[in-house]
Amino acid sequence: MSYQQLEAHQRQIDRLQHLFAICGWDQATMMPEGGSQARAEAMAELEVLLHAKKTAPEVGDWIAAAEGESLSAAQQANLNEIRRHWQDARLLPADLVEALSLAGSRCEHAWRRQRQENDWAGFAPNLGEVVRLSRDVARLRAEALEMRPYDAMLALYEPGMSVVKLDQVFGDLANWLPGLITEVSERQRGEAVLTPVGPFPTEQQKALGLEVMSLIGFDFNHGRLDVSSHPFCGGVPTDVRMTTRYNEEEFVSSLMGIIHETGHARYEQGLPREWLGQPAGEARSMAIHESQSLFCEMQLGHHPAFLSLIAPRIRAHFGEQPALSAANLARLYNRVEPGLIRVDADEVTYPAHVILRYELERDLIEGRIEVADIPELWDAKMQQWLGLRTAGNYRDGCMQDIHWTDGSFGYFPSYTLGAMTAAQLRFALERDLGEMGSVIEAGRLPALFAWLSAKIWQHASLLPTDELLTQATGETLSPRWLRRHLEQRYVGK
Amino acid sequence: MSYQQLEAHQRQIDRLQHLFAICGWDQATMMPEGGSQARAEAMAELEVLLHAKKTAPEVGDWIAAAEGESLSAAQQANLNEIRRHWQDARLLPADLVEALSLAGSRCEHAWRRQRQENDWAGFAPNLGEVVRLSRDVARLRAEALEMRPYDAMLALYEPGMSVVKLDQVFGDLANWLPGLITEVSERQRGEAVLTPVGPFPTEQQKALGLEVMSLIGFDFNHGRLDVSSHPFCGGVPTDVRMTTRYNEEEFVSSLMGIIHETGHARYEQGLPREWLGQPAGEARSMAIHESQSLFCEMQLGHHPAFLSLIAPRIRAHFGEQPALSAANLARLYNRVEPGLIRVDADEVTYPAHVILRYELERDLIEGRIEVADIPELWDAKMQQWLGLRTAGNYRDGCMQDIHWTDGSFGYFPSYTLGAMTAAQLRFALERDLGEMGSVIEAGRLPALFAWLSAKIWQHASLLPTDELLTQATGETLSPRWLRRHLEQRYVGK
Structure with missing residues (x-):
């Protein structure tokens, strides 16, 4: 059966990609x-x-033949994904x-x-070469897929997404977000937030990070935590x-970074x-991936009930100080402050x-x-959005991210699509399990992750986004859940 | 030109082997x-x-065509190695x-x-499967190369070596080594050797190891040191x-293990x-590889002058104690004592x-x-050679080595061939540079390694062994230099 040949062929590809992933991590x-x-x-x-x-030429033949074969719904979904990757x-x-x-490597x-x-x-000529080649990629993809060039790049990370849809959801945000930033800033102006006083030894931070990873269910038999200049979650599903x-x-920031990456890892x-x-069997899309990391980081990790849960562990590693009270940690992590660094x-x-x-x-593309x-x-855009200057400060400006260095143009929107999805998932989860705070306080984190597993992880790419x-959640992606979440958490609406 | 096609083909193979080496290390x-x-x-x-x-079938055609092309001596040597690997x-x-x-992996x-x-x-059935498949390998190789099966395995690590030659050099050793072991044991019987008192924290051992690696010229821009249950030297020449x-x-033992592996690494x-x-451009053979690690470990590392050089560094990490004097370290490292563990x-x-x-x-093969x-x-053999029992103690007996687990049958002789080669190199080096002790005391380690580079490293596989x-050294391999070295160092002849 041609479908079986396709599966065997994909298994070979997956095994070679395994080696690529490990060497990339290294x-x-x-x-x-x-x-x-x-x-x-x-x-x-x-x-x-x-x-x-x-x-390989035979793949096209196998796909054509498999389309006439009797397949289960899951096999049919797999065939659809095989066809998309092949194209x-x-x-x-x-x-x-x-x-x-x-x-990109250079x-x-x-x-x-x-x-x-x-x-x-020093950086600009290297980036210029990556952009030049990425434009070639975008142009070739655009011609074949009959899309505009940037849509053709988006399709690599977010099948079905487009400039038109992005302008719509990001346009929605542009309507209410600047006002919300101002409103939150004013509300928080008088708030006293204590800054924890260090130093915080790397070894202690690592030990704390490992504990929190365990708390949120990271499986250390199938993964590990290391250090890199730009945090990421790589490897393979059985060795994340x-x-x-x-x-x-x-x-x-390191602690919350670990919580964020653990969200990717659990997916x-x-x-x-x-x-x-x-x-x-792969993750559905980059936005869905980010929805899992941002669920862990923002919906769970920044929740006052979760911070109450981990505050004693934090103090166990770094000693008692008023800044490490649960209440101050909640103020600290939910502080809204325009800054230069995305992460x-x-x-x-x-x-x-x-x-x-x-x-x-x-x-650019x-x-x-x-x-x-x-x-x-x-x-100019940093001034317009956040009132901050970055002239001459490339390190904290346009050189802060790894994404463009290897040509991952089209990836960035996934972060905010993921944040919207995470908020939407949270309100759906609350309909099923009850309000997040009480789920956390009742020690029901396993139930929370079982819900994510049943709703998201177990479906991998077996369903379209x-x-x-x-x-x-009962509906397709809508920005109104992120708005509800932010207004609820930050201005108590 | 067919030769150029062969070079391009080898480059591809080398790049894929790079990924294999890194994933194997991981x-x-x-x-x-x-x-x-x-x-x-x-x-x-x-x-x-x-x-x-x-x-690939075209490789044979390229080799045949390249044999008629005008090649430099080095290209001809490369073609010979390409032909050997292809066969x-x-x-x-x-x-x-x-x-x-x-x-093997399992x-x-x-x-x-x-x-x-x-x-x-638990181990025996896994090993049995590896042996069964290795016998198939040996049989197929033996038939094609017209050799006995074990010679066909030796050829993988030591081209030109055979059971006949091994029986000759190992037979030579068997004549004088048991007597020497007895003689040294008697001489050392009355010697007072202090055992250093620990604990020796891992972090301090690692810091000391890194210092000693630097002292003997390891290039940290092209390599690193990590931990594994069985020490090895892997990676690629630009990332050892x-x-x-x-x-x-x-x-x-860890310190001297690091010095041993650094010898492999510098090669x-x-x-x-x-x-x-x-x-x-690859290392000549496993015996030559072991000659470099054993030169570092035995000729250099165990030399009293070298131990005098590093003794202050050892005390800087572990504190002052009589056992860490240079003289006691020399007695400790040159103590001859039959034991269960090869390494x-x-x-x-x-x-x-x-x-x-x-x-x-x-x-077995x-x-x-x-x-x-x-x-x-x-x-039985441990009793015969060293008077020690291992019945029931598999861990420190036949399960102590990694080699057989992945089917590396034919590798072990390389260690002793390497020890002989290292001794032979040392006496040749002394003819050119003067006695080892004075080379070390004069701070001329760079000259010593430059000699090894000129005589061994730079020739890679461009010459037959x-x-x-x-x-x-002026002659082919002879066991008499190892005998002279051991008699000189251990019984003062």
């Missing part, structure tokens, strides 16, 4: 600088080989795939140092590689084992960081702006 | 238990793919390669726990992954960069461990004994 966490050139070449070689495997892969010539992989590796040194002049970074001056660890290695942003100002990047990368224009536009969300 | 150092099944499958998949690449690869069917890779992974639990009953293991009760890091990625053995008794394993694996016979034979050794 590149970011373990590899010494001098190993970078050979590693980049080795990974590009595998990428070319994977590309050849994905686009994605064959759009690009092998030399473009290799060139982008090499340029740009990303050099960026690690360049960012520290605020070296825009989470990373964080530590700053001994403060533990607050990966919770994917249905019987579908591992097949496209239908450190509170959930109210976070969408501003995303919309800014979305507008820039959309125009579609050729309306150039790399050289980025710093000035970044500065709209159907997945409708089954879980 | 498997031993980082991977959680739950990741083992998927990793074994992924690595087997790549092994099959590499096998297909190495045996090695095409001898085996892909399904046997895959089966052995899977069985056996090795389970062995990590089984060894701790002294679980011979060394491992060790720590025991807080004593630092002596890899010192291979000629212009030949990286080609077979002629902890002194250099006088070490060959006994190797000859025992050589005799067992030779007979050639079907004269079975896995079930190993424990009893191990016990006999020629390499003759150029370096």
Whole structure:
């Protein structure tokens, strides 16, 4: 049966991608600088080989034949995903795939140092090469899929998403978010928030992080936690590689970063084992992935009841001080303050960081702006949204993120789509299990994660996004749940 | 030109082997238990793919055509190595390669726990499967290369070596080594050796190890040190992954283990960069590799002058105590004492461990004994050579080594061939640079390593072993230099 041949073929691809994922993790966490050139070449070689495997002529024949075979609904969903990945892969010539992989590895590796040194002049030519190749990718995809170039990039991360829909949901946010930021800022103006006094030794932060990962169900038999300059969640579902970074001056952002990545990790660890290695067994989309990490971070991690739960553990590691009371931690974590760094942003100002990047990368990919224009536009948009200047401060401005360095244009919107989804999931979960605070206080975290597993993780890519969300929450994506969540938490509406 | 096509083909193979090496290192150092099944499958998949690449039909045509092309001496040496690897690869069917890779991964992974639990009953069936498949390998190789089965395995690690030659050099050792062991034991009987009193914290041991690695020239821009249950030196020449293991009760064996692996690492890091990625740019053989690690460990590391050099660093980490004087460290490291564990053995008794394993694996591969016979034979040979019993103690007996778990039959002789080579190199080096002690005392370690680089590292596989050794020392391998070294160091002859 052709369908069986497709499954065997996908299993081979998955196994080679396993090695790619582990070596990519190693590149970011373990590899010494001098190993970078050979590693980049080795990974590009595998990428070319994977590309050849994905686009092998017989795959098209098997797909055509499988369409006439009698398949279960799940097999049919798998076939749909196989077809989508196959179409994605064959759009690009092998030399473009290799060139982008090499340029991306070089740009990303050099960026690690360049960012520290605020070296825009060194970074810009590397980024320029990545943009040039990414535009080729976008153009080829756009022509074949009959979409505008940026939509063709979005489809890589968020099948079904488009500039039209994004402008709609982000436009909705633009209507109420600036006002909410102002309102929250005024409400919080008189609030006394104590800053925890360090130092907070790395070893203690790591031990605390591991405890909190256990509390929220990370399976250490199928994963681990390490350090990288830009935190991520990689590896494979049976061996999830989470990373964080530590700053001994403060533990607050690293701890919540760990909680965020644990959300990604639990989704990966919770994917249905019987579908591992097949496209239908993969995470649904980047927005759904971010919905799981942001559920953990924002809906759960920032919830005052959760902070009450972990406050004693925090004090056990860092000693007693008034700033580490549950009440102060809640004020600290729910402080709304416009800042330069996306990953450190509170959930109210976070969408501003995303919309800014979305507008820039959309125009960059579609050729309306150039790399050289980025710093000035970044500065202007940061002023407009958050009233902050970044001129000359590339490190905390347009060089702060890893995403563009390897050509992941089209990814950023997923963060805010994920935040909306997480809020929507939370209100649906509360209909089934009761209000979050009482779920946490009753020690019912396992029930909470079992709900996410049943509604999201177990479905992997067996359903399209709209159907997945409708089954879980009763409707497709709507920004009104994020608005309700933010207004409830921050202005008590 | 066909030769150029062969070089490009080898570069591809080398890049994929890079990923295999890093994932193999990760498997031993980082991977959680739950990741083992998927990793074994992924690595087997790549092994099959590499096998297909190495045996692609066009390679034979390119080799035949390249033989008629005008090549430099180095290109000709590379072509010879390419031909040898190609012949090695095409001898085996892909399904046997895959089966052995899977069985080896499973056996090795389970062995990590089984060894701790002294679980011979659990280990034996896994090893039996590896032996069964390795015998198939040996038989197929023997038929094609017209050699006896064990010679066909030796050729994988030590081209040109044979049972006949091994019986000759090991026979030479058997004539004088037992007498020397007795003589040294008697001389050392009255010697007072103080045992350093711990604990020796892992962090301090690691810091000391890193310092000593720096002292002997390890390049941390192209490598790192981690922990695994069985120390090894892996990775790739531009990113060498060394491992060790720590025991807080004593630092002596871990420190010398690090020095040993650093010898392997410097050889890899010192291979000629212009030949990286080609077979002629690889280490010459396992015996030559062991000669470099044993030169570092035994000729250099155990030398009283070297121990004088590092004694102050040792005391800086672990505090002052009489056992850490240079003189006591020299007595400690040069103590000859029959023991159960090969990797902890002194250099006088070490060959006994190797000859025992050589005799067992030779007979195992050639079907004269079975896995079930190993424990009893191990016990008998340990009694005969070193007067020690291992009955029932599998952990410190036949389950102590990793080599057999993944089918590396034919490797063990390399250790003692390497010890002989290291001794031979030392006397040649002394003719050029002066006596080792004065080289060390004069701070001329860089000159010592420059000599090894010029004589060994830079030649990679550009010369056959006999020629390499003759150029370096004036003659082919002879056991008399090891005898002279041991008699000089241990009985003052």
